[in-house]
Amino acid sequence: MTQALICMSHSPLLEHTNPPAEVKAAVEAAFDQVREFAREFNPDLVINFGPDHYNGFFYDLMPPFCIGYEALGTGDYNSWEGPINVPTGTAEDLAAYVIDQDIDTAISRKMEVDHGAVQPMEIIFGGLDKTPVIPIFVNSVARPFTKVSRVRKFGQAVGEYFRNTDKKVLFIGSGGLSHDPPVPQIATATEEQRAFLTEGRHPTPEARAAREANTINTAIKFAAGEATIMDLNPDWDRAFLEVCKSGNVEAFDAYNADDMDAAAGHSSHEVRTWVAAYSALRACGEYDVTYEFYQPIKEYIAGFGVTTAVLK
Numbered sequence: 001m002t003q004a005l006i007c008m009s010h011s012p013l014l015e016h017t018n019p020p021a022e023v024k025a026a027v028e029a030a031f032d033q034v035r036e037f038a039r040e041f042n043p044d045l046v047i048n049f050g051p052d053h054y055n056g057f058f059y060d061l062m063p064p065f066c067i068g069y070e071a072l073g074t075g076d077y078n079s080w081e082g083p084i085n086v087p088t089g090t091a092e093d094l095a096a097y098v099i100d101q102d103i104d105t106a107i108s109r110k111m112e113v114d115h116g117a118v119q120p121m122e123i124i125f126g127g128l129d130k131t132p133v134i135p136i137f138v139n140s141v142a143r144p145f146t147k148v149s150r151v152r153k154f155g156q157a158v159g160e161y162f163r164n165t166d167k168k169v170l171f172i173g174s175g176g177l178s179h180d181p182p183v184p185q186i187a188t189a190t191e192e193q194r195a196f197l198t199e200g201r202h203p204t205p206e207a208r209a210a211r212e213a214n215t216i217n218t219a220i221k222f223a224a225g226e227a228t229i230m231d232l233n234p235d236w237d238r239a240f241l242e243v244c245k246s247g248n249v250e251a252f253d254a255y256n257a258d259d260m261d262a263a264a265g266h267s268s269h270e271v272r273t274w275v276a277a278y279s280a281l282r283a284c285g286e287y288d289v290t291y292e293f294y295q296p297i298k299e300y301i302a303g304f305g306v307t308t309a310v311l312k
């Protein structure tokens, strides 16, 4: 087995809100499962498809995809801060291969990645300085969105690059499922929010703390039934998980941005990272989903999913 997959939701609220004890325990058990899966697989390299929440990527230049040649964590919500162990030569070769497949991608020699990209790595490996990882940004918050079919083809190209490798490669997708946290959107943003969305890099500690407090307060209200954000959508989440399980990655193409917003919230686009990761694995061969956890968790503002998959 030279390729495997973990796709999982993330939430910066894991350490900040308190779901019922049995829910918290179930999430911890799911995390134990993926840790054990990764320990057994013992990857040589991780390909980490992650979103960003206006910590690394802004409207001053917003690509649909970006392959990190070198990267660092932004440290938002106390997530990984500082250098990440990226094998630069492999990342360069990968980007050249993807572009040769007619899929244009941005690249970065100084990519900044936030909690959305790093949280699974922290949960699974305890950090981003050990197992080599190539971080790949998939735009999941900032309209206009590339079509989901394009994300599938991007993931497929990444997977093809590793199809014949003798290295053990773990594809990770981070985010989703249905959720609508209070991340501003450009179409409805105030002047101040527009300025932030356009060039809000490296906020002051006070601005960062205010943003994080707003998310935490929203989650507490959401759990109490008092927030105005969109509800989670377990039916939508379960249908998406069925597509993942089916192995028919072309079925992802039926998803479109407007429907996703309306049915599953403005951050449901984070499932694009799952689309890329599952499509990468499928490019290496037919697969089986070997583990699935799902629970809608308001305290985490997330239809929370965790899956693993291996080649048949």
Ligand SMILES: O=C(O)/C=C/c1cccc(O)c1O
Residues within 6 Å of the ligand: 010, 011, 012, 013, 053, 116, 175, 176, 179, 181, 182, 183, 215, 267, 270, 300, 301, 302
């Ligand atoms: O504040 C943010 O940038 C995002 C918060 C959040 C909350 C819940 C689930 C997620 O996936 C998030 O990124």
Ligand SMILES: [Fe+2]
Residues within 6 Å of the ligand: 010, 051, 053, 116, 175, 176, 267, 270
């Ligand atoms: Fe997120």
